[in-house]
Amino acid sequence: MSGANIGIVGPGTQPTDEDGAELAYMEMPKGMRTYAMPAVPEPDEVEDIEAALAVLAKVRYALAAGTSASFDLGGLDQQNRSFVDQVLGDGEVSIVAGSSIQAQESVLAGVWRVYELDAMGRLQSDTIEVGSFPRCVLLAAQDAAAAVLTPHDGSLPAMVYNAPALVTEMADRLAAWRPGAAVHVINLSLLPLSDEDVSYLDARLGPGPVTILSRGYGNCRISSTGTRNGWYVRYFNSREAVILNTIEITEIPSVACAAPEDLEDSAQRLGEILDVYL
Structure with missing residues (x-):
């Protein structure tokens, strides 16, 4: 047999029916998202981000330990919160739980940004949650x-x-x-x-x-x-x-959900980011 590639199945590989009909194939997903290092500023481009670095160091520790944890960002000023936004970015999973909770997985699997809103849609709390899945979302599903x-x-x-x-x-x-x-x-x-x-x-x-x-x-x-x-x-x-x-x-x-090995990978990746600012 020659080295030519021979199609076994798929469009164009099966004979056409006598009535002219052809096999139709369901289109499968094409795009797969993979991890990319977030675009963070150079160390000499930012200053006074010690509060953000302290929170992210705690996140890194929780990831490495494989423990669930929650960190309130309400005490951060706009500059520190913006730096956290840049480091975390937006990952694969987005969540809406009724009108009061929104959550977004970061580019670091197992690190979630959780927003709680009041009845008027105003932000009441902004937290980072570490774990396989945001607990407040699970409770919202169960309670309802x-x-x-x-x-x-x-x-x-x-x-x-x-x-x-x-x-x-x-x-x-x-x-x-x-x-x-x-x-x-x-x-x-x-x-x-x-x-x-x-x-x-x-x-x-x-x-x-x-x-x-x-x-x-x-x-x-x-x-x-x-x-x-x-x-x-x-x-x-x-x-x-x-x-x-x-x-x-x-x-x-x-x-x-994020798997335990995802949390381990995220701990390493977050460590690589934070090491730049030490």
């Missing part, structure tokens, strides 16, 4: 949720066929869930569900206050529901078409 699925009274709506079996599966898994339990995933993309089935599932789970966008590879949108430990996790391609739609029974979907 019920322990069991929303009940349904009466006969099933028309065109609802397969959803009741999934409701039984979810109810069993939710009742059996314990801290540390393995995630249970229901892949809706592989199931023959009518629009009415999907609406029925939505009604039984109920709406939740937390929306998470993870942009690590393509786009992943995670939504809490009105049922504690029930989450929708949906993956989209670059054209915003859903390529995977799942329900996860877990405390928080892992795709939104």
Whole structure:
């Protein structure tokens, strides 16, 4: 056989049907975000940033120790806060929890910027949180949720066929869930569900206050529901078409969380940044 590359599957590799139809391939995500050192000022371009450096040194220590911690930035002046902004930047995960909490992962995985707002949308607190996921967001999802699925009274709506079996599966898994339990995933993309089935599932789970966008590879949108430990996790391609739609029974979907090794890497990277200013 010659050394020429031979396509096995994909557009143009399969014969055209007699009626002229061709196989259609779902476009997959194309962009993958990778770590890039934030654009921080040169040491001789900044002064009086000792307060910011002190906070970031504590963040570095918490990362290296693998411990969860929170650091209030309310006492920093604008210059020090701007320096913190430059060092942390914006990472892969953005979060909205109702109207009162917004969170943004920094370029350092496991380092989160958390903003709490009042009813008028004014900033009440600005903190850095170190950990796999912001605890205040998780509490917001849990506090707004019920322990069991929303009940349904009466006969099933028309065109609802397969959803009741999934409701039984979810109810069993939710009742059996314990801290540390393995995630249970229901892949809706592989199931023959009518629009009415999907609406029925939505009604039984109920709406939740937390929306998470993870942009690590393509786009992943995670939504809490009105049922504690029930989450929708949906993956989209670059054209915003859903390529995977799942329900996860877990405390928080892992795709939104930083892993322990991510925190270790972030400690090293933050150390490299801070060493420039010593």
